[in-house]
Amino acid sequence: MPARFRLTEGGRIDRSKPISFTFNGKVYQGFEGDTLASALLANGVHLVGRSFKYHRPRGIMSAGAEEANALIQVGEGARTDPNLRATQIELVDGLKAASQNCWPSVEFDVSIVNNIASRLIPSGFYYKTFMWPASLWMTYEKIIRNAAGLGKAPEGPDPDSYDKTFAHCDVLVVGAGPTGLAAALSAGRSGARVILSEQDATLGGSLLSEPDLQIDGQPALEWVAAARAELEGLDNVRILTRTQTYGYFDHNFIGLMENLTDHLPQSAKPPKLPRHRLWKLRAKQVVIATGAIERPLVFSDNDRPGIMLASACRTYLNRFGVKPGSKAVVFTNNDGAYAAALDMHKAGIQIAAIVDLRAYAEGPLTEQARDAGLRILDGHAITATAGDKRVKAVQVTRLSDDGESAKAVGEHIECDLVAVSGGWNPTVHLHSQSRGKILFDETYACFVPGDSAQASTTAGACSGSFGLGACLSQGHDAGLAAAKAAGVKSRKKGSAPQAEDPNAPGGADRDFLPARWLWLVPGDKPLGHGGKHFVDVQNDVTAADLHLALREGYRSIEHVKRYTTTGMGTDQGKTSNVNAIAIVSQYFGCPIPDVGVTTFRPPYTPVTFGVFAGRDIGDLLDPARKTPMHALHEHAGATFEDVGQWKRPWYFPHEGEDMHQAVNREVRACRESLGVMDASTLGKIDIQGKDAAEFLNRVYTNAWLKLKVGACRYGLMLGENGMVMDDGVTSRLGENHFLMTTTSGNAAPVLAHLEEYLQTEWPELEVYLTSVTEQFATVSIAGPNARKLLAELTDDIDLSAEAFPFMTWRNGRVAGIPARVFRISFTGDLSYEINVPASYGAALWQAVMTTGEKYAITPYGTEAMHVLRAEKGFIIVGQDTDGSVTPIDLGMDWIVSKTKDFVGRRSLYRSDMDKPDRKQLVGLLTDAPDTVLPEGAQLVEKIESGPTMAMVGHVTSSYHSPNCERSIAMALIKGGRARMGQKLYSPQADGKVITCSVSDVVFYDKEGERTRG
Amino acid sequence: MLEIKCPYCGPRFETEFSYGGEAHIERPKDSENLSDEQWGEYVFMNSNTKGVFLERWVHTSGCRRWFNVARDTVSYQILAVYETGTKAPKLDLRKDV
Ligand SMILES: [Zn+2]
Secondary structure (H helix, E strand, O other): OOOOOEOOOOOOOEEEEEEEEEEOOEEEEEEEOOEHHHHHHHOOOOOOEEOOOOOOEEOOOOOOOOOOOOEEEEEEOOEEEEEEEOOOOEOOOOOEEEEOOOOEOOOOEHHHHHHHOHHHOOOOHHHHHHOOOHHHHHHHHHHHHHHOOOOOOOOOOOOOOEEEEEEEEEEEEEOOOHHHHHHHHHHHHOOOOEEEEOOOOOOOHHHHHOOOOEEOOEEHHHHHHHHHHHHHOOOOEEEEOOEEEEEEOHHHEEEEEEEOOOOOOHHHOOOOOOOEEEEEEEEEEEEEOOOEEEOOOEOEOOOOOOEEEHHHHHHHHHOOOEOOOOEEEEEEOEOOOHHHHHHHHHOOOEEEEEEEOOOOOOOHHHHHHHHOOOOEEEOEEEEEEEOOOOOOEEEEEEEOOOOOOEOOOOEEEEOOEEEEEOOEEEOOHHHHHOOOOEEEEOOOOEEEEOOOOOOEEEOHHHHOOOOHHHHHHHHHHHHHHHHHHOOOOOOOOOOOOOEEOOOOOOHHHOOOOOEOOOOEOOOOOOOOOOOOEEEEOOOOEEHHHHHHHHHOOOOOHHHHHHHHOOOOOOOOOOOOHHHHHHHHHHHHOOOHHHHOOOOOOOOOOOOOHHHHHOOOOHHHOOOOEOOOOHHHHHHOOOEEEEEOOEEEEEEOOOOOOOHHHHHHHHHHHHHHOOEEEEOOOOEEEEEEOOOHHHHHHHHEOOOOOOOOOOEEEEEEEEOOOOOEEEEEEEEEEEOOEEEEEEOHHHHHHHHHHHHHHHHHHOOOOOOEEEEOHHHEEEEEEEOOOHHHHHHHHOOOOOOOOOOOOOOEEEEEEEOOEEEEEEEOOOOOOOEEEEEEEHHHHHHHHHHHHHHHHHHOOEEOOHHHHHHHHHHOOOOOOOOOOOOOOOOOOOOOHHHOOOOOOOOOOHHHHOHHHHOOOOEEEEEEEEOOOOOOOOOOOEEEOOOOOOOOOOEEEEEEEEEEEOOOOEEEEEEEEEOHHHHOOOEEEEEOOOOOEEEEEEEOOOOOOOOOHHHHO | OOEEEEOOOEEEEHHHOEEEEEOOOOOOOOHHHOOHHHHHHHHHOOOOOOOEEEEEEEOOOOOOOEEEEEEEOOOOOEEEEEEOOOOOOOOOOOOOO
């Protein structure tokens, strides 16, 4: 059975395809082609939500993207979206929609008390509340958030998939109304690569709501169908429907969100198709043909369900075959709205009156209404409305000549629909986002696009040309011009489509004038004393709120906007901004352009978060880098930690061991017998060229020219500000060939740093840098038995201390694999780092493990490595340094050359560097040897009673050292080296205080005999 | 998002590049003779130009090469792209878009 308010014929819906859906749990029927809004109206449902602040009953006010009231929650559980506009939700079988912002139900809402108490919620409410004591705000905030809030977040991870794609085109046409279609046709015919984007499911734009217009001698929608067929036949044209062009960014970069499956029932969604797709489009030229949005009038209690835009009434009638009411009052300030009166009259809706703010109603449509015998009350205004969940009557009163006040007692007119028109606003959002200028047009009283800032044009209603004929010819010209500007040599031209309006004496080029601009319609009572003149219905901002803000001294429209929150809802004030600006200008008695226009920002309508994430979620969020031995570590039961993108073994627990026990065992093994670590993640940069040594000499603090082939050297790298940036060992492989190592997480920044100096400061140096991190696998063996093990694995390297001393490297075969063996040590024990081609990494690891069994070889992870190096006082850049630490602060003067220049050198001689209270790296020993200081803990000289104590530094590294049999820590302490032996205190969050004394930073084997032996 | 024409690879999205601050600032060769203030000027201070600014970019996710760009900091329009070590070309500053 068709719904009560559905016409038996007409409209672009398919009555043979009924669709069942629920709204607030109740089942309704609609048809294919409906939106949720049109289907609800067909069933007589006007009340769809409660307002944000006052919880007033609200209905559907528009038929498009500008909808500010009918915000709907669709779906449930993990698959739910809040804040969708009922006017843009395509009806789909099984759709579950619900009101939001109401409790317990939309019919009975507890928070309606806010409405009664509205004098307590003035403009700037939030700001004023913030000024109260913070403790109070916490209380209020909770209550406010519970009572209000827009919609619910999904309850689980999004089960749908989303995609992103890049695209390029010659001409992007935004909007497939008459203007956009004409532009796409002319640009497409000329051979340009065109993308035509349309937010609606179908093409036609405003033509979908027009019953009588003709284009090129055929009904407008037949012309649309022909245009679509032609465009689809062109290989160089792509049509994107259900696609919101949400943002216009720099250099003609455009963001579009394509909706691929929301209009399909769950069972019919192709499983591999993403739900939404983000188009990252670079267009050579953009034609903005986004049309215009009708403006409401600001009058007393203008927010009741059943009060809608006049053009929306026409859309519901003509496009959806729905009567938005039975008895209508049309309230207008212009001739254009009479089309709604005429259409509704024709469809059998009783027109109780046309209330016209103009002193004398005139114009081509007005005359038709007069001829049709409709009752026109010109020089009148609606000064009050009645009805709770639906408008049921209006008070119509004669205006004073100046329009500032209403005279005497008005007439009470019953109705269930008020069709409102306050003129039209070109949809200049994209033009404004592109930083194009916005001008005020006095004739149409609206903001229109001025000069473009980028390679774009506006055409049609969006540019302030409201007649269909003008739209078609402008669109045609804009498409041609854009194709030409994009460098396309036209194949053929064709002529602009011609429009006719058989019913209108003014022809198809009529606009909505004449009009009278009366921005604030007087009410029965003075402003702010009963009756609310809503400017922004979504954020519940009234004209009285604006006046209050102005009385409180706000002047800039941007400040007024933020203070009152007008235009700051999810609709971004599409229907409210111009009214707000005009009311401010009227208050000050200045012209509207002097008030200025607020900035339009992306997105035009809200965009799903999912499309920005796309496929980059879960495991695909960030690459995981694994060494060639990773599977072996997993098999050995390693626990991993992230180092940059690397997965590194953290420790290798035996059964029943906790981390502490495992790390202690690993650390001891390295000192007592033999440990093995996967060091493949160390950054490796291959440096070649005749100036390679000179280059190293400039980027490291120490000297490199005389390093012998076969030798290795530790280097410290600074930024030009003198602060430590990285460290590592670099080896001379040949006269003009070096291999640099960097810290694992820092390889890419170091390479970039080196490239920058090489290319921009020293282009005369012949040096080539190549990242070889992933070309080699590194197995590091450490401990007293390291040499014995290596001897069993190689027969072509002389391992004697004389032939292969500390800080040298040798070529040879290890376990039959070609290898470079570096005798370097980060543990402070006898240690070799064996580098082999990455593909041999696992084989080498296995050989080392098998051969090492007799030495109880123990794989160790990053934690044990950290303890081992801390026992020796070796720094980790990024842990013991933080970008504000110089080599001098670290006590590493020995590595800083006094005789050559290097990056950062001059900064070390700035007067600031001599300050005695610079933080210096020292060791800390706790009084209680078992207490381990937390890393990051602050240190003070004495404990004060209050919460503020002068801090002298902080702990950078702290561990239990099994070899020292106590805790050890490294710390950056003001003037630390002059404090040896001094007691310092570390107050903890739990109120306890850890007492410690300053020590040397080397805790174990101070002479370094173990390393060199 | 800017579109930057790498002199070696062609036009690419901004996300492939890294910014390198003001161009044509040479690292002082005689830093010893500079006062702290002069050296600090080199290390820490860049112009904050409103209008055409000569700046450095590197094609991080591409050819890894540095080059210079003349960009209008108000309109974000890129007026010229030129190689490191060469002078900025003469710019027609009246040119639109
Ligand atoms: Zn490149």
